[in-house]
Amino acid sequence: MLKKLGLYVLLLIAQNGAEAAVRNFTLHIDNGNLTITGTGGTTLSVWGYGDSAGLPSVPAPTLTVNEGDTVNVTVYNHRNAEHNFVVNNVTADTSPIASNGSKTYTFAAPTAGSYIYSDTMNNNVNREMGLHGTVIVRPADNSNAAWTGGPAYTHERTWVISDMDKPRWNDVAESGGTVNTAVYKPNYFMLNGLGGFDAMMDHGTMIMGMMDEVTLVRIVNAGQFSHSLHFHGNHFQVININGARQPEPFEEWDTINVPPMSVAEVLYTINQTGEYPMHIHTAQAETANGVYLNGGVTMIMMH
Numbered sequence: 355m356l357k358k359l360g361l362y363v364l365l366l367i368a369q370n371g372a373e374a375a376v377r378n379f380t381l382h383i384d385n386g387n388l389t390i391t392g393t394g395g396t397t398l399s400v401w402g403y404g405d406s407a408g409l410p411s412v413p414a415p416t417l418t419v420n421e422g423d424t425v426n427v428t429v430y431n432h433r434n435a436e437h438n439f440v441v442n443n444v445t446a447d448t449s450p451i452a453s454n455g456s457k458t459y460t461f462a463a464p465t466a467g468s469y470i471y472s473d474t475m476n477n478n479v480n481r482e483m484g485l486h487g488t489v490i491v492r493p494a495d496n497s498n499a500a501w502t503g504g505p506a507y508t509h510e511r512t513w514v515i516s517d518m519d520k521p522r523w524n525d526v527a528e529s530g531g532t533v534n535t536a537v538y539k540p541n542y543f544m545l546n547g548l549g550g551f552d553a554m555m556d557h558g559t560m561i562m563g564m565m566d567e568v569t570l571v572r573i574v575n576a577g578q579f580s581h582s583l584h585f586h587g588n589h590f591q592v593i594n595i596n597g598a599r600q601p602e603p604f605e606e607w608d609t610i611n612v613p614p615m616s617v618a619e620v621l622y623t624i625n626q627t628g629e630y631p632m633h634i635h636t637a638q639a640e641t642a643n644g645v646y647l648n649g650g651v652t653m654i655m656m657h
């Protein structure tokens with residue numbers, strides 16, 4: 355009887371093409387520093403989730419799972435304040451993890467797409483300080499498609515956008531003071547935690563490909579401001595906005611505005627030789643502390 359049942363389960367798995375798995379992740383919340391190099395650069399005090407104790411990263415590690423997986427995320431809080439872990443539009447538990455405590459969050463991986471996770475406590479200050487990252491959910495069969503039966507791609511990039519107000523938020527929060535959240539004037543703008551000086555050369559951030567190759571770009575705005583991203587070289591196709599799959603034929607734009615805590619997925623096809631910028635359209639966001647050129651900028655190139 356047991357053998358028969360086992361065989362039946364195996365057949366069911368084979369029919370579905372993939373087995374939903376249990377995926378375990380561990381994150382550690384710590385104090386850290388984020389250095390922006392190049393013109394106007396500085397070192398910012400940050401708080402982040404990291405893979406290892408004492409090594410926070412901004413943005414936080416990307417958690418990649420398949421549709422239908424059971425996801426367990428255990429978060430250790432090594433800071434002297436309460437924090438939490440919330441996957442936007444996916445998890446509902448906003449209760450705190452005590453200082454020097456830990457907590458395991460369990461959820462079913464939702465439909466394929468990109469989701470922001472963050473610390474929702476402390477009036478956005480914790481998210482601004484660096485406690486934000488991305489959950490990528492692939493189709494159940496783990497294929498390079500935006501969703502089951504959806505558009506396919508060759509390359510994939512995740513661009514986590516952030517902004518920080520060093521004097522009014524980071525410096526005050528780090529020194530234990532109370533941030534006046536009514537005033538926010540960010541002077542640093544990052545793609546994947548990098549000022550443009552570095553993001554323009556970062557192979558994990560730049561779009562690179564051969565003629566006609568398609569890159570899926572997951573634009574994740576973890577900042578406090580809306581950011582408009584302008585792609586040069588070719589238009590892109592908008593395929594998904596905050597989980598809403600767009601109807602085909604996909605609309606082609608050259609600029610997309612992504613509000614705070616929003617996600618947009620676009621397809622960019624390399625269609626000519628050369629090197630082109632992708633930049634945030636606001637002049638201020640192309641600087642570090644007001645000095646051009648830095649901030650929300652990267653490159654697109656054919657190789």
Ligand SMILES: [Cu+2]
Pocket residue numbers: 584585586633
């Ligand atoms: Cu432009």
